[in-house]
Amino acid sequence: MPITTERPETTKPALTTTVAKxxxxxxxxxxxxxxxxxxxxPDAYVVTAQWPRSHSFYAxxxxLHDPLLLCETVRQTFPLLTHVAYNVxxxxxLSWQRMQFSINPQALRMESTPCEVELHVTVSDIRYHRALxxxxxxxxDVVRDGTLLAVASTRFGCHSPAVYERLRAGRGNKELFANAPAAPQAISRYRVGRQRTQDIVLAPTQERWRWQLRVDTSHPVLFDHPLDHVPGMLLLESVRQAGHxxxxxxxxxxxxAMDVTFNRYVELDEPCWIxxxxxxxxxxxxxTVRVNALQGGSFAFTATTEMTDVSSV
Structure with missing residues (x-):
């Protein structure tokens, strides 16, 4: 019997991992x-992402996948590229100044595997100081399986530790997080379309069109780590919930669809009204709903959102 020493060819699977957290x-x-x-x-990049079929918050x-998965994916894209492509x-x-998106709800349909998306990013209107x-x-442009899923645009600032300290006027410390007031009572789950009270970011007032922002610093997703201000994704969630x-x-x-302009940081220790x-x-x-946030007598953010009944998709 002839003996062969050749090994059969094997196909190595493509290996996928996440970027560094x-x-x-x-x-x-x-x-x-x-x-x-x-x-x-030049100033153009392709970023890949995977959305889970199930998520504790972006359910x-x-x-249909939650559209705010798109927002979190965009939010992760700008720190990634500032670090790896622009040497920040x-x-x-980083501070959000504006966030806009328009999404094709048909492209949000879930399949039997996690959703793979490509973000085709063009960076523009860059302002530099000392090469940074x-x-x-x-x-x-967000693409899924060759189909345009969404179009988004965002603008943000990059601040050195010294500049950030000046911007925060002494409020840029983790003691504010540790001493943040307890979250007030939530409005009903039916009113915001949420299954868990922990995920509700609005508290009731006497007016049906006005709420107090509910900030629960123990939330494992919205507060993935300590912050000295209310995170932008919580503010986007308040726009969604107010629209509902x-x-x-x-x-x-x-x-x-959503268009949000951020005017100032939202503080943890002062009431904010939505x-x-x-x-x-x-x-x-x-x-279409207009949503404003007021804190300390000024607008913290202004927004419009288009809310769509999923049964019509």
Whole structure:
């Protein structure tokens, strides 16, 4: 019998991992959605990400991924690229100035495997100080299986520790987190379409169109690590929940578009009031809502959101 010493060819599987959690300013590996990046041209990049089929906070609705998974993916993209592509050191603080997105809800449908997406990022309007960016904008086309899932744009600032300390005027310390007031009572789960009280970020007031921002610093996703201010993703969640609570419905509503301008940091130790009003021209299946946040007598952020009934998708 002839003996062969040749080994059969084997196909090595493609190996996928997440980017380092430090690059996306996360403490928990399970909350890192980005899986890689590459340069595509001058100030142009392709970032890859994977969305889980199930998540403790960004839960699916009737077979659709949560649109705020997109927002968190974008939020992770700008620290990643500032560090790996623009050499911003660790310890610098990033601050959201604006966030916009419009999403194709049909492309949110869940499949039998986790959702793989590509973010085609173009960076523009970069302002530098001593060779490091202090502000930049990103336009992002989000693609899933060759189909445009969403278009997003964002602008943010990059602050050195010294600059951040001046911006925060002595409030940039973790003692504020440790001594944050207890979260007030939540409004009903029905009004915001949430299953768990822990995930509700609005507290009731006497007016049906006005709420107190509910800040629970023990929340394992929204407060993945200690902060000296309310995180941007909690503020985006308040826009979603206010859009739902203004006209509650038993049918789930998801934000298919959002435009948020951040004017100032939202402090942990002062009440912040969320106000909402419906804009004209909406339908029962799709409505546009304006949401404002007031703290200390000024607007902390202003926003509009388009809320869509998932049964109409």
């Amino acid at each position: 430090e690059y996306v300013h996360r403490a928990s590996l399970s909350e890192v959605f980005l899986t890689g990046w590459e340069k595509a041209g 699916p609705e009737q077979g 050191p660790f310890g610098y603080q 960016p202090t502000q930049m904008s990103m336009h992002i 609570a203004l006209q509650p419905s038993w049918s789930p509503m998801i934000p298919t 106000e909402a009003e419906a804009l004209s021209g909406g339908t029962s299946a799709r409505r």
